[in-house]
Amino acid sequence: MEPEAQASAPALELRGIDKRFGPVHANRTVSLSVAAGSIHGLIGENGAGKSTLMNIVYGFHRADAGEIWVRGRRVEIGSPQDAIAAGIGMVHQHFMLVENFTVLENVVLGAEGGRRLAGSLAAARTGLAQLARDYGLDVPLDAIVSELPVGLQQRVEILKALHRGAEILILDEPTAVLTPQEADQLFRMLGRLRAQGKTVILVTHKLREIMAATDRVTVMRQGAIVGEFETRATSPRELAEKMVGRAVLLRVEKAPARPGATLLTVRDLEVRDRLGVARVKGLSFAVRAGEIVGIAGVAGNGQSELLEALAGIRPPSRGEIVLSGRELVREGLDARARHRLGLAHVPEDRLRMGVVAGFSAQDNAILGYHDLPAYRRGPLLDRAAILAGCGKKMAAYDVRPPEPGRRITEFSGGNQQKLVLAREIDSDPRVLLVGQPTRGVDIGAIEFIHRQLVALRDAGKAVLLVSVELDEILGLADRILVMNAGEIVGEVAGADATEEKLGLMMAGVKGEGHA
Amino acid sequence: MSAPAKLPRWAELGLLPAVNLVAALLLSGVIIRLIGESPWAALKLLADGAFGSQEAVGYTLYYATNFIFTGLAVAVAYHAGLFNIGAEGQAYIGGLGTGLVCLWLGAWPFWVVLPLAILAGAVGGAAWAFIPGWLQARRGSHIVITTIMFNFIASAVMTWLLVNILIKPGQQSPESREFAANAFMPGLHTLLGKVGLAFTATPLNLAFLLALAASFLVWLLVWRTRWGYALRVAGQNPAAAVYAGILPPRVTIAAMLLSGALAGSLGLNELMGAQHRILLDFPGGAGFVGIAVALMGRNHPVGIFLAAVLFGALMQGGSQLSFDMPRVNRDMVVVIQGLVILFCGALENVARVPLAALLARLRGEKEAE
Numbered sequence: 001m002e003p004e005a006q007a008s009a010p011a012l013e014l015r016g017i018d019k020r021f022g023p024v025h026a027n028r029t030v031s032l033s034v035a036a037g038s039i040h041g042l043i044g045e046n047g048a049g050k051s052t053l054m055n056i057v058y059g060f061h062r063a064d065a066g067e068i069w070v071r072g073r074r075v076e077i078g079s080p081q082d083a084i085a086a087g088i089g090m091v092h093q094h095f096m097l098v099e100n101f102t103v104l105e106n107v108v109l110g111a112e113g114g115r116r117l118a119g120s121l122a123a124a125r126t127g128l129a130q131l132a133r134d135y136g137l138d139v140p141l142d143a144i145v146s147e148l149p150v151g152l153q154q155r156v157e158i159l160k161a162l163h164r165g166a167e168i169l170i171l172d173e174p175t176a177v178l179t180p181q182e183a184d185q186l187f188r189m190l191g192r193l194r195a196q197g198k199t200v201i202l203v204t205h206k207l208r209e210i211m212a213a214t215d216r217v218t219v220m221r222q223g224a225i226v227g228e229f230e231t232r233a234t235s236p237r238e239l240a241e242k243m244v245g246r247a248v249l250l251r252v253e254k255a256p257a258r259p260g261a262t263l264l265t266v267r268d269l270e271v272r273d274r275l276g277v278a279r280v281k282g283l284s285f286a287v288r289a290g291e292i293v294g295i296a297g298v299a300g301n302g303q304s305e306l307l308e309a310l311a312g313i314r315p316p317s318r319g320e321i322v323l324s325g326r327e328l329v330r331e332g333l334d335a336r337a338r339h340r341l342g343l344a345h346v347p348e349d350r351l352r353m354g355v356v357a358g359f360s361a362q363d364n365a366i367l368g369y370h371d372l373p374a375y376r377r378g379p380l381l382d383r384a385a386i387l388a389g390c391g392k393k394m395a396a397y398d399v400r401p402p403e404p405g406r407r408i409t410e411f412s413g414g415n416q417q418k419l420v421l422a423r424e425i426d427s428d429p430r431v432l433l434v435g436q437p438t439r440g441v442d443i444g445a446i447e448f449i450h451r452q453l454v455a456l457r458d459a460g461k462a463v464l465l466v467s468v469e470l471d472e473i474l475g476l477a478d479r480i481l482v483m484n485a486g487e488i489v490g491e492v493a494g495a496d497a498t499e500e501k502l503g504l505m506m507a508g509v510k511g512e513g514h515a
Numbered sequence: 516m517s518a519p520a521k522l523p524r525w526a527e528l529g530l531l532p533a534v535n536l537v538a539a540l541l542l543s544g545v546i547i548r549l550i551g552e553s554p555w556a557a558l559k560l561l562a563d564g565a566f567g568s569q570e571a572v573g574y575t576l577y578y579a580t581n582f583i584f585t586g587l588a589v590a591v592a593y594h595a596g597l598f599n600i601g602a603e604g605q606a607y608i609g610g611l612g613t614g615l616v617c618l619w620l621g622a623w624p625f626w627v628v629l630p631l632a633i634l635a636g637a638v639g640g641a642a643w644a645f646i647p648g649w650l651q652a653r654r655g656s657h658i659v660i661t662t663i664m665f666n667f668i669a670s671a672v673m674t675w676l677l678v679n680i681l682i683k684p685g686q687q688s689p690e691s692r693e694f695a696a697n698a699f700m701p702g703l704h705t706l707l708g709k710v711g712l713a714f715t716a717t718p719l720n721l722a723f724l725l726a727l728a729a730s731f732l733v734w735l736l737v738w739r740t741r742w743g744y745a746l747r748v749a750g751q752n753p754a755a756a757v758y759a760g761i762l763p764p765r766v767t768i769a770a771m772l773l774s775g776a777l778a779g780s781l782g783l784n785e786l787m788g789a790q791h792r793i794l795l796d797f798p799g800g801a802g803f804v805g806i807a808v809a810l811m812g813r814n815h816p817v818g819i820f821l822a823a824v825l826f827g828a829l830m831q832g833g834s835q836l837s838f839d840m841p842r843v844n845r846d847m848v849v850v851i852q853g854l855v856i857l858f859c860g861a862l863e864n865v866a867r868v869p870l871a872a873l874l875a876r877l878r879g880e881k882e883a884e
Contacts, residue, residue, distance in 0.1 A: 022875050313757050336760030345758070353754045356747075363744070368759035370744045380739045 009072030011036035011168050011199035012057070012088070017066035019052055026052040028224040029066070034168070034216075036071070039190055039200040041210040041231065044220035045243055045442035046413050050203050053220070054170050058090045059083040070168070089161025093173040095153050099146035103139050104128070107160045124163065131162050135192050150300070151182040158189070162198075169193065170201045175209055179298045180470060180503035187213040205243075207236040208471070219243055244443045252450040255458070257478035260289035263462040264310075264343075264431045269319035271305040279305040281486040282319070287431065292453065292463040294477025294494070296470060296502050302486035303466045304348055307435050310464070311345040312338045324430060339368060344424035346417075348435030348466065354420045355408050362390035362404035365423050393422035398448065414445030421452060431462045438472060450476060470499055482506055522871050528818065532811055532859060534866050536825070539858035543851045552842055564835020565828035571835070573703070573717025579820075579827030580719075580784040581606075581798070583726040585805025586823055587733050588640075588778035590814035592658075594737055595770030596750035601647060601662025602778040603802025604669030609640030609779015611673065614691065614786050614793035618681075621695030628698050632787060633725070633780065640779015641772040643669060648771025652764035658771075666802070677795055691793040700788035722784035729777060730816035736773075746770055778802060810860040822859075829855060 012034040019027040026049045034040045044050045055061045057068060059077045068075055075086045083090070097106050108117075108124045125141060132138050139148075139155050148156070154174060161169055171190075175183040190200050190213060202214055210217050211231060219227040219242040227242040264287040271280035280302045287293045297303050308314035310321060312328065312335035321328040323341050333341070347353040355364045366375055366386055375382050375389070390404035397418040399411070408416055417437065424432060434453065438446040453476060457463050467473050473480055480497050482490045482505035490505040522531060544554030565575045585602040592599035599605075612635030620628055647661035677689040700721045704714040737743035749756040749766035756763050785797050804826050811825070812818030833848030 022871065311758070312760075334760060335758065339760060347758055353752075353758045356752045356755050358751045359747075366744075367748065367755060370741050370759070376741070380735070381741060381744060383739070 009036070010034055010069070011038075011071060012201070013069040014053070014057070015067040015069065017053060017056060017063045017068075019049075019056060019061060019063050025223050027056070027063070028222075030220075030223075030225055032218055032225065034199060034201060036199050037194055037197050038215040039194055039202060039213055041214035041217035042201060042203045042220065043205060043207070043210050043217055043239060043243060045205060045444075046440050047442070048220040048243070049223040050220050051172060052223075054090065054172060054201070054203055057083065058088060058170060084164050084166070087165055087167035088170065089158075089164060089166025089168070090170040091154065091157040091161060091172065091174060093176055095157055097145050097153060097156060100144060102142050102144055103148070103156050103159075104141045106145055106156055107163050109160075111164055127163060128159060131159060134196060135162070135189065137162075137189065150177045150298075151179075151185065154178070154186065155189075166198075168199045168201065170203065172203045173205070174202070175204070175206065176468075177299050179506045180499060181507050182298075183209065184212075207239055210239065211236060221245055240443055246444075252447075252454055252475050254454045254476075257291045257457065259291040259478070260460060262286045262288045263324055264464065265320075265322040266310070267320045267322070269306070269309060269321065270317050271302070271309045271314060272317045273305065278317070279486050280309065280316070283486075283488055285481055285488065287462040287464050289430075289462050290457055290460050291478045292457050292465055292476050292494075294473040294480045295464065295466045295483055296473045296477075296480055296506060297468070297483035298506050299468045301483045301506075303468075303483055304435070305486075306483075307345070307348060307433055307464075307466055310433055311335055311343070311347075335368075336371070339427070342428075342430035343433070344427050344429030344431070345433040346420055346424050346435060346437060348439070350413070350416060350420060350440070355416060357407075357409050359408055360405050361394070361399070361408050361411065361419060362386050364408045365390040365393055365404070365419060367423065369423065369427060390419075393419060393426055396426075397422040397452070412442065412445075413440035414442045414449075417441050417449065418445060421449060425452065425456060429461065431464070432456060433464050433466075435466045436468065437465070438467075438469065470502055473497075473502070474499065522867065522874065526870065526874060528813060531867060531870060532818075532822075534870065535811075535858040535862070536855065538866065539851075539854040542858075543854050546847070546850065547843060550842055550847070552840055557836060557840060557843060560836045560839050561829075561832035563832070564839075565832030569715040570717055571831060573715060573719040574831040575824065575827040576723055577717060577719040577784070577789065577827070578830040579823040580723045580726045580788075581781050581801040582804050582808045582823035582826050583730060583820060584781045584784070585778050585798075585801050586808035586812060586819040587726075587729060587805075587816065588774045588802075589805045589809035590812070590816075590819060591733060591737065591746075591777060592770055592774040593809060593814045594743075594750045595746050595766055596753070597648075597651070597658050597767060597770060597774075599644070599662055599771065599774050599778075600659055600806065601644060601665050601802070602774070602805045603798050603800065604662070604666035605640040605643045605775040605778035606781035606798040606802050607666075607669045607673050607796075608643040609636040609638075609775070610782025610786050610797060611676070611793065612636050612639030612779065613782035614694075617694040617698035617787060618691060618793070621698035623697065625697050625699075625701075629700075632698070633783060636779040636782045637776035638779070640775040640777070642775070644771040644775025644778070645768065648768045648775075651771075652767040658767075670796070674795065677793065681793055683792075689795050693792045694787070698787060699791055700783060702788075718789040720784065720788035722780075722788045725780070725783060727820070729780065730820060733777070734816045742769075778805070804856075807856040807860050825855070826852070 010033045014030060014032040017027050017030045030053055042050045052061060056063045059079045059082050062078060068077055070086045077083050077086060098109060104121055104124060107128060108120055112120045128141060137155055137159055139152055139159060145153060145156060174186060178186060193200060204210060214231045217229050217231050218225055219239060221243060267284050269280055269283045270278055272278050295303055305314060309316045312333065316329055320330060323343055326341060328338060351357060356367065375386050387404050394402040399415045399418050437449050453463055465476055474497055478494045480492045480494055481488050482502055484506060492501060547554045547557045565571055585606060588602045589599055613632045616628065616632045616635045620631060643665060647658050647665055650656035650661050651658040681691040682689050683692040702716060703719040703723060704716045706721065707714045737746060745761045746766055748759060749761055749763040753763045781798055781801060786793060790797060808819055808822040808826055812822035829852050836843050837845050837848050
């Protein structure tokens with residue numbers, strides 16, 4: 001290594017990168033310079049083009065125009081192999097690990113170097129031990145990946161990149177699956193990498209992380225770079241405004257809750273997955289009219305199963321759910337029957353469950369409600385009523401463009417979500433279950449969606465909010481239940497909650513009193 | 516990540532199939548050239564054989580009728596997310612039902628026999644499709660495997676029935692006796708004659724109109740009813756179906772019943788309309804052509820009609836071609852049909868990317884002006 005020479009040339013320089021996907025102009029002559037030995041943030045809303053840009057750097061896509069320079073040398077990157085050869089490594093949001101391989105096998109995968117595996121495994125073992133010493137990246141090399149916690153799986157991804165000689169490490173939304181504490185650990189690790197001369201590019205849409213971890217930050221909007229700042233010299237508000245292109249409210253304004261009668265009661269609910277493993281372990285809680293109850297927790301701690309059991313999608317193995325006096329489980333009421341009793345559900349994973357990708361907006365606007373008499377004309381569906389209903393929802397929820405006939409996938413994530421929310425809230429529910437209401441939603445729409453949820457609460461409805469975004473829980477919930485490993489490990493009043501308090505509970509530290 | 520190239524609707528429905536068809540015909544032309552015949556003359560013979568006369572048109576549409584039924588069958592299952600390879604067997608068993616009604620009740624008036632024959636065909640086909648459908652819905656047995664198996668079972672059962680039970684006594688070939696004349700589907704030329712229009716006598720018969728009616732009903736059912744809505748939701752996104760309170764297993768079974776019933780209607784055309792007896796292997800591969808027809812017709816009744824006519828034309832024009840151009844024998848015609856299926860079905864996405872790029876560029880230039 002020649003630290004002096006490195007310092008003079010940027011680790012990575014992009015010059016005039018341009019990329020179109022059909023009519024979509026994903027990157028508009030983007031130029032970006034990342035200093036060697038720095039942590040550089042790349043922030044922007046979904047669809048701003050940051051993933052496209054990084055995928056070009058890593059060789060998944062080829063730019064239509066532009067040049068990539070690495071440490072002062074122009075490189076042609078046509079495939080991930082080229083990127084790796086140029087010293088670029090990438091850790092994806094969804095890990096690219098073979099779950100039933102060991103850590104060591106995963107690290108070697110794709111870089112076996114030779115016909116026989118044993119030799120390369122042994123070589124990798126010594127190499128990894130060295131890396132682990134240098135960067136404090138301890139991972140049990142012979143553990144099966146699927147048995148490791150998510151934070152360690154991510155560490156395996158980082159090791160994999162370093163093992164292949166990455167000098168520039170790109171992390172795409174690395175904290176989506178981590179607790180705040182795990183995220184802090186990750187940032188400390190990135191700091192050590194920087195200290196060793198590595199360059200890190202952190203792609204995220206979370207302002208907090210940019211502020212906490214980066215040296216410089218580049219903001220993208222609509223495929224172009226709209227600002228670049230020294231992190232020290234900027235503020236979350238300034239970054240948010242750059243991302244959205246206008247002033248935004250980062251906090252929802254709301255009056256104190258005035259809870260009324262209990263509308264939803266859950267007693268000793270247990271839900272098992274297909275393998276018979278209990279994912280929700282004997283939960284009991286209640287949600288009252290006029291309050292938002294937030295369920296905080298790291299993804300994968302039983303929140304999804306809880307929501308699905310409440311909505312009637314997944315049968316619980318034990319326990320009772322009471323909705324306005326009816327015992328849903330004992331009476332065997334399915335999703336449709338629960339709808340009729342006033343239970344609406346905004347599912348966590350919009351594209352997997354909330355919409356049908358091949359359908360138009362108007363057909364999606366009746367999903368789950370296609371049985372309503374309002375949409376019926378004799379034995380047929382009333383197309384005119386469906387069209388009019390969708391048009392009304394689009395107008396009320398500011399769905400853009402307001403074209404009911406357009407395919408749902410041609411709308412942005414935020415507009416899709418607004419339509420789903422409109423569909424569920426328009427059914428005039430007494431209880432609304434909401435999972436990750438702003439996942440994949442741009443900041444402008446987040447503000448709108450949050451206001452709708454508060455308005456629903458103020459109208460005397462009960463809202464159960466499940467979110468892995470702590471900011472969202474903190475901003476919206478009147479009462480917060482923290483889930484860990486299928487259990488509620490604590491309850492905090494919304495006003496008393498802090499990120500740190502919740503974070504510790506999310507990590508499994510029980511009880512209230514320890515802060 | 517890059518999405519598959521998207522085309523505007525008109526290009527998706529019109530231009531892409533046309534481009535694929537032309538590509539298939541071009542390659543066929545090359546092959547015909549290689550065996551020393553003129554591709555142009557062959558194409559003319561083919562078109563003339565398929566559409567050149569009333570007789571030609573009659574035969575083309577008669578073949579197309581079978582393909583409409585089986586194409587619709589494949590399409591209905593497709594919309595429920597199921598790949599029904601078993602239309603051949605369902606047509607075979609459905610046809611048995613139609614045939615038995617005609618054999619046993621053939622002396623009854625036609626307008627009594629007809630609804631019973633339709634019903635028996637539908638029930639036979641539906642019953643044969645029910646078992647794979649049920650196995651898929653309740654036991655997770657893959658429908659592609661089971662429907663293929665059921666084609667073989669249907670074939671074996673029918674051979675046994677025709678050789679041992681239904682065979683007309685004192686005869687060598689495994690065929691039933693002829694239906695009574697009351698059970699003949701009226702030819703279209705007869706029907707047209709009644710309203711004063713002259714048309715050459717061909718096997719084209721009333722079943723063609725029934726197939727068109729079935730197309731309309733399928734369109735209505737799939738795109739305009741709650742049942743069809745649930746079918747399409749379950750087919751495109753089973754998780755969303757469960758979320759919406761739709762039960763995918765139930766949809767699977769219902770869709771297979773309808774699919775089988777449509778395939779089972781083939782006997783109305785082939786047996787009641789043309790052969791007037793039950794005979795060995797009467798579906799003649801129409802169940803498999805139906806897969807290509809549905810694929811090429813984008814699983815929409817209008818597209819299925821057009822694709823069915825195309826394959827009817829290849830069938831009819833092809834026999835004319837092999838008759839008039841001895842070096843282009845029956846097998847060559849099968850090669851041409853195979854190429855059309857290959858280009859329009861299996862390779863349809865090959866032309867999609869360059870076509871999308873071309874259209875995008877043309878549009879870009881228009882916008883720039």
